[in-house]
Amino acid sequence: MKNLIPSWVRVPVVFFIIFGLVEYFIDSGDKPAFMEQPIVLLFLLLVLLVLIGIESIVASVDNILYQSLDEAGKARYDAKRSKAPEFKWINNLYKKLLGQKPIKEEHEIILDHNYDGIKELDNNLPPWWIWGFYATIVFAAVYLARYHVFNGENQYQELEAKLAQAKIDIEAYKKTAKNLVDINTVELLTEASDLNAGKTIYEVNCIACHKADGGGGIGPNLADEHWISGGGIKNVFKTVSEGGRAGKGMIAWKQSLKPLEIAQVSSYVLQFQGTSPAEPKAPEGDIWIDPNNPKATTETQETPSDSTQVQ
Known part of the structure; x- marks a missing residue:
């Protein structure tokens, strides 16, 4: 009886199914997303079981038909099978992995049991099963040594x-x-491209309240040392992002500007420090001292001014 599934189809399909199952259980780090779905595993197992079932049914039917032939029919059948052109080495390998006796030699392993004409064969376990069992023993020994002896x-x-x-x-x-970037990771930007981008954002959104030179108008003076909500890149970033004092301060720009844009305009604003605006607004808030600059703290404490309020 001719195989329903030829070797050139059967072998690659079984190989890729086994490969897929191995890939499913091994964390390779770069597996396709669909390989992480349980439905894929169930599908591969189902296909594998179907192939095994088909092979088993074909082999059983083939055996029944062979036994029903007379000696001449069996001879013709054996001759036809021996001349099969398709991938003979694959068929031979397949038979070796199964470890079964050829049909014409099954009379040598027939047991005395007879159940309503059904006879039982004393086949050995397939070599693939035996070597797989040996492999599990070797794996267990290596696993035991690796993780329980050498504390892997x-x-x-x-x-x-x-x-x-x-x-x-x-x-x-x-x-x-x-x-x-956020309040915890923001750093002062010093590259010309970032400062130019910050200047553009400032001129579009901030001049109305702080003037072009940062001298202040509706908003506070950005050129002096006094800060209402704290100076430094992190405090300025937070003020621009979250807004100023509730009810009377600057609006929160996080809805209009991206984090990078807020970092750019905040870095540009700090460029006004130490400059001389044309019409500076009176100082507001407290002098801010950078906690990461102990030298500046010491100098301020040694030369206090009556007009400053240290925060």
């Missing part, structure tokens, strides 16, 4: 290592993704 890295340690690496990767990504 367990899954919790692997998770901690991956989390630590993920944090490093995130920080590295943030350095190149400026739009992810």
Whole structure:
């Protein structure tokens, strides 16, 4: 009886199914997204079971038909099978993996049991099953030595290592993704391109309240040392993003500007420090001292001024 599934189809399909199952259970880190779905695993298992079922049915029917032939028919059948042109080496390998006796030699392993004409064969276990069993023993020995004798890295340690690496990767990504900047990660921008972008944003949105030279009008003077909500890039970034004092301060610009744009305009605003506006507004708020600059703190404490209020 001719195989319903030829070897050139059967072997590659079985190979890719086994490969897919292995890929599903092994964390390779770059597996396709669909391979992480349980439905894929169930589909592969179903296809594999169907193929095994078809092969079993074909083999059973083939055996029944062969037994029903006379000696001449069996001879013709054997001759036809021996001349089969398709991938003979694959068929031979397939038979070796099954470890079954050829049909014409099955009379050698027939048991004495007879159930209503149904006879039982004393086949050995398939070689693939035996070698698979040996492989599990070897795997168990290596696993025992690796994790219980030499205290190899367990899954919790692997998770901690991956989390630590993920944090490093995130920080590295943030350095190149400026739009992810926030109050905790913002830094003073000094590149000309960023300052020019900040100047453009300032001229469009901020001149009406702070004037072009930062001298202040409706809003406070940006050129002196006094700050209502604190100076420095982090405080200025927060003020621009979240807004000033409730009810009478600047609006929150986070709805209109991107994080990078807020960082750019905040860095530009700090460029007004120490300049001399044409019509400076009177100081408001307190003198802000950079906590990360102890030298500036010491100098301020040594030369206090009656007109300043240290925060």
